[in-house]
Amino acid sequence: MTDTDGGRPARTKRATIVDVARHAGVSTASASKVLRNAYGVSDAMKERVQASMEALEYRPHRPARGMRGRTYTVGMMVSDIDNPYFSLIADGLASVLRPSDYELLVSPGGYDAASQNQAIEALIDHQMDGLILVAPLVSPADLERVSGEIPVVVVGSHTASPSVDSVSGDDQLGSRLVVDHLVALGHRRIGFVANHQVAAESHRPESVRLAGFLEAMAQHDLSDEAVVIDTQWSLEGGRDAVRLIDALDNPPSAVFAGADITALGMMSELWEGSRSAPDAYSLAGYDNSRIASIGPIGLTTVDQSGHEVGASAGRLLLERIGGRGEASHLLLRPELVVRTTTAPPTPRAL
């Protein structure tokens, strides 16, 4: 016991709950209770312990907490951290987590089901208290399995699962807003850039947006004028879309790109051919990512209020962790943001 070394400023070990308890002259069990705001501690003890925690600069060791109870950490799985929309979600999430003493950690899961599954498992292995999965590519069955182990809120996918909470924008409505806008402008033949899917999965936003597009066209008696371009929702996919449209016999006068990123790829490709929207054709995106508002871009798009989505997801997750039993599904109302890439159809010289 060479503990009599007092005076050395170089304290290298961090304080544990045992140190706190000793410093406050109480048992570790009591210190733990104070730490967790648990039931049954006198105010006097609470104060004393908290003072000791401050004095020792005590910070609980999360893995240790995780061994028995909670880690007070929630994990968020995204495909890629570079998505302006995800960032808005993270912001909203953070805003509800901050006041609670929960903390957020983000895992970039990549773009395929296998690597996303791995990312999710890693989050579980870390003993997170709950998970936010943003537009996950995993199968419903996997989702079910995961939600058996840990509270899960899915963002972006339209699930009605009884074991998973969800928050998403009303993509059906969003598509209708775009079509209504384009039709009001005078367009009749309208294209939709679809995100190619191996298997049609009705719960994914791309499916809902496509369905919404087709339905809205039908409501305008324009089913015959709906043209679906099948590529990928990405910069490169947008470029492909332009080429595919160019190859069409009867091209549309307006195109709903399905996602901002696709619209940006299209704008880039058009630009390289010395063309632009809305001159070549009107163009609308979806997401209202920050880039869409930059002057020279000025993309007409649909805003889904990522911040609100994230905040709602956070609230749902906290409720779930707190013990709510039944699943809760939120559908948020999107809004159309009209900018400069949509205009009445250009009369074509024949």
Next chain:
Amino acid sequence: MTDTDGGRPARTKRATIVDVARHAGVSTASASKVLRNAYGVSDAMKERVQASMEALEYRPHRPARGMRGRTYTVGMMVSDIDNPYFSLIADGLASVLRPSDYELLVSPGGYDAASQNQAIEALIDHQMDGLILVAPLVSPADLERVSGEIPVVVVGSHTASPSVDSVSGDDQLGSRLVVDHLVALGHRRIGFVANHQVAAESHRPESVRLAGFLEAMAQHDLSDEAVVIDTQWSLEGGRDAVRLIDALDNPPSAVFAGADITALGMMSELWEGSRSAPDAYSLAGYDNSRIASIGPIGLTTVDQSGHEVGASAGRLLLERIGGRGEASHLLLRPELVVRTTTAPPTPRAL
């Protein structure tokens, strides 16, 4: 036990290393050694244990590992997950982490020193094996303290600390590339948009880029033509910059925005006044974020190869965790990417 009930989703408890050991008929210590690829296990045992791990779908519990040894997780602190450049870094990082069995978790630390410090502490509390701090706003003293507890690689800040590794672009050179390019185009009076700092901190990229700008101007005998505009590196700061430049008696014919995000703000503001680059003045950014390459934007900028930065940072961190003692500092060579926002000066009608 109603375990024979075919419909019930079976296992609810996950396998532990004890289960694996029992299943393989060995001690937990041996199972642990196999798990860690540790020294001194016969091939026969290794095989048997690995088979058991597969059979039981064993996945190590990270908090438990963290209690005694490593968590095999590295944490990355960024201000905001929505930064295209950070995403490139994360990609590069992931590419070197994947083959090792390390995993990456990202913490959005926000835009002030206090919240970043908190994020860093949280990462430490999670018992991460190492930290990547991207352009951290924390003080050198705090950095020193942190690096005493855990291996740290700083990305983006030019530190020469003996206890912290670092990887950054050669911002001094980057600035010179831009100035050389603009001067070669025929510009003489050139502006630099500075990121306002409360205290001048020479290690921060903004300081180095400013210094590099001034030095390059001096080398061209153009010190008198260097005009520094003091705002913030953000979309809004870019807008301010345009207004500040408009108020100048003798405005520059070219502006180096210091960062892409600032240049984008400037483009937006110019656009709203029906102006654009390079007509109003030539404009260059820094970072080569993905948006910069979008056709209608076409921003001339400096590429720092985020992927390479991230990969290098990952390698350094792994080495450090592996036991390397002395600090290592990498300076990566940036490259100029010329696009459409820079051109020879427009002759002004007087």
Next chain:
DNA sequence: TTGAAAGCGCTAACAG
């Protein structure tokens, strides 16, 4: 209201 003590799943001495 408080405290003693038994683990959580894993790793790291140390024996055999």
Next chain:
DNA sequence: CTGTTAGCGCTTTCAA
């Protein structure tokens, strides 16, 4: 080369 055993820092019965 393999096994036994003692914790890591915390939470949680269960007594006092």
